[in-house]
Amino acid sequence: MSRPVIAIAGLGIESSTFSPARTEAPAFHPRRGADVLTRYPFLAPGQPLRAAADWRGALVGKALPGGTVTGPAYAELAAELLNRLGDLGPIDGLWYDIHGAMTVEDLDDAEAELLRRIREVVGPDVLVSTSMDLHGNVSRELVHQSDLITCYRMAPHEDAMETKERAARNLVDLLASGAPRPVKAWVPVPVLLAGEQTSTRIEPAKSVYAAVEEVEAGEGVTDAAIWVGYAWADEPRNRAAVVVTGPDPDAVSAGAERLARGFWEARHDFEFVAPTGTLDECLDAALASPARPYFISDTGDNPTAGGAGDVTWGLRQVLDRPEFKDPSGPTVLYASLPGPAAVETAVRAGVGATVTVTAGAEVDDRHAGPLTLTGVVHAIRHGDRDAEVEVVLRVGGVHVVLTRLRKPYHHEHDFTDLELDPRAADLVLVKIGYLEPELFAMAADWKMALTPGGVDQDLTRLGHRRVRRPLFPFDPAMPDPDLTARIVAPSAEPLTGPDE
Template sequence: MTSTASGRRPRIGIGGMHIESSTFSPHRTGYDDFRITRGAELLDRYAWTRPDGDLAGRVEWVPLLHAVSLPGGPVEPGAYDRIKGELIERLRAAGPLDGLVYDVHGAMSVVGLEDAEGDLTEAVREAIGPEALISAAMDPHGNVSRRFAGRLDLITAHRLAPHEDAWETRERAARKLVERLASGKGRPHLAWVQIPVLLPGERTSTRLEPAKSLYGRLAAVEAMDGVVDAAMWVGYAWADEPRCRAAVVVTGDDPVLAVEQTRSLAREYWEMRRDFAFAGPTGGADECVAEAVASPARPFLISDSGDNPTAGGAGDLAYMLGRLLANEDLAAGRATALHPGITDPAAVSECFAAGPGATVRLSVGGGISRGTADHAEPCELTGEVVALRRDDPVGGDLAAVRHGGVTAVLVSRRKPFHTLADFGELDPRGYDLVVVKLGYPEPELYDLAADWRLALTPGGVDQDLARLGHRRLARPLYPFDDEGFEVPHLEPLLL
């Protein structure tokens, strides 16, 4: 497999910048929030670069730089410029490349920029040159502007939500690029269209219809003669930018077929826009807590969706803790609840100073968000320190405090709780209720929960989009506009 008549192996770079950023979150993402990998460590990140893999000896992989952060607020300009600058410098220093595996999310916001991925990709294209092929692997909760897509040659996205196929998507992007270089066919046609619909990910899970069938169509489209790949994005609902909306891109050597399939997918998405439902039963915070306490299902999981750090929430809101403590059965210890992941480094320090078994009086939460809204105010918590843990790789120092039947786990750094391992010695299976800062549960928690509710709580990633106050979206846009909304012109462009 070669990319040139001389028989040399294709030289393919690997790099990118991966984060989703809520512009409604008071959190700001700095340079130290990113995990940056380079060199051999970057190659070790991917299975398809291994020396014992089937691509070994057929491709010269050139590791550049990859930066990834837990979702959060917009990236600080200095952090973005520093990472972008190093990526571009490494691209130029790498010498001539035949291609680039471009590992990005698609929902990065940077303070002062309107289309961060568009800006980054323009710089990448200029550095790598017009002849090299760029193959992007993305999250379907990203945004695909014309400015961004027009600088790419291949583009694909996860087809499952939750994203159990995230690594499969990256491998697909790499293998499609290798195949393309081997064929000598050059750049395929990209048929691109945006759809005036913007829904939160919790309403577009592929566990349910219509997303299950829509995304299920993509593999069949990809298999058509003349098509290289088919991808669909729901967009990112918690950024207030004109690019935020759903999109479809079909790449192929047959431009007519690519346009035809893009149009078909986009029209089906539009026609089904009102059919998208939340991934599980929903309710207000107090309603969900009352249902959970009354239910015989154990453990009963509640998602504190408005402050979900894996979607960009600040992670410091104690709103749900307050609602748990307000429930008489939980406060009295007649029922038990575990609520991990409230970010408050000062409260954690107080717990460590007091020590295990001590009674502490804490003002919990709101370190970042305080003063932004009523729901961002701290929650007063008096209780016993029941567990302490130092140096969690993600959450830093952790402290568990129990009041009545409610155990709150406080973290010094923003940390999602997705798996049983995240909970450490506090086994969630031993509690009646488990409240996590999450949207739809990831597979391990989904399997654990005897029942669950999606609490429509306030925060930087509020599921009730109307409460957030978007001002800069391109309108009209469903569900912000509905009545009198004319059928949009969904004619794809060939980029």
């Protein structure tokens, strides 16, 4: 029997509608053709899954979380993706690798709409397996257009590649079996919480997500998934959801309802993954603590949740603290603040020079204006994929990382590449939410500062107006919802009724 032909396509980004930033096509760093396969170690030559099918890359683009995607950017990328799929010829399956929280100007439910257009190109008989981030959003339309659908089970996402491999393997197995399309049980859960409140490092999310594997292991079930949803966008689809797929309608329905009830019943128990406070409270605690290095998350402008990255409010508070003005005082690392002109000035001056530069608030100036600072150029680095150019400016005891373009700082080498030693620092402030694994392992202690920005952790003050209500926590006294499983029709059949 010949190997099935499987195409790979998708666009992925988290888009905060509460950020003034806009995302353009180059931010997706699209890979095309055979280069798509190099994204996935389990599809490397010699791997069993690579040999199980004829894999053909169309276009896969993944962007750093940011603002709403512009209409022209989406149109450009979608058109190329569809054209490349059409050029592949007949296919048996499609692996749709997305994030699930992409917001596009004047378009709701962008991933479902793109998949609908993909089906117009590849035809209704092609089997589609969709893989997602658990912070994506799952409308009934997206489930309708997919045959298999799954998401990460860990936050932070240490199982990201494992999830993608599961989605690809499930598709190969379904094609090889010749079995009918799976039954899909979908339950929307009217809860919308930030990822920092639903980390699987702690309860109740740890137990809520542990139940996913138990459901998946049941007879008649192929896959099970819980999506937390994406809290910083304002669309009707933004909420938690459960989908269970498999050949047995009773099994998938029972499993989906079990997972949905577990999530709903735990809604009041979700807490932030670390102690929180104002930035001043966090700084006071850090200075009073003997724990070193002490990490503080500047959460409101986290670029890996969709923040613009250039809010100056947090850094301004740090530099105003008298404890940090003396170079012989506590060593503080702050990552980071975009400032293209500031970076250019520092590069021209060179390491060791004293410069006065202005950076930040070019995109998001709602909370503080551009920040002028004078300091010594400590390090310069060229060639980063996201930042392009990085500069460290030492201002008193604070080592400020300035970038040409915004960049997340998740790894130890992000600092050591800039001649900074986070393990020897007193305080490390990072624009992030929950600490990524390397930072978490490094931190002797840690707090989350509830700071302003496009991904403000205080969801109720952001101003959601288009989400479906009632919705927890916006309506804390809402009645219990209908958590009955909805069996979603196959894509070849019409989808009727409201996307409730």
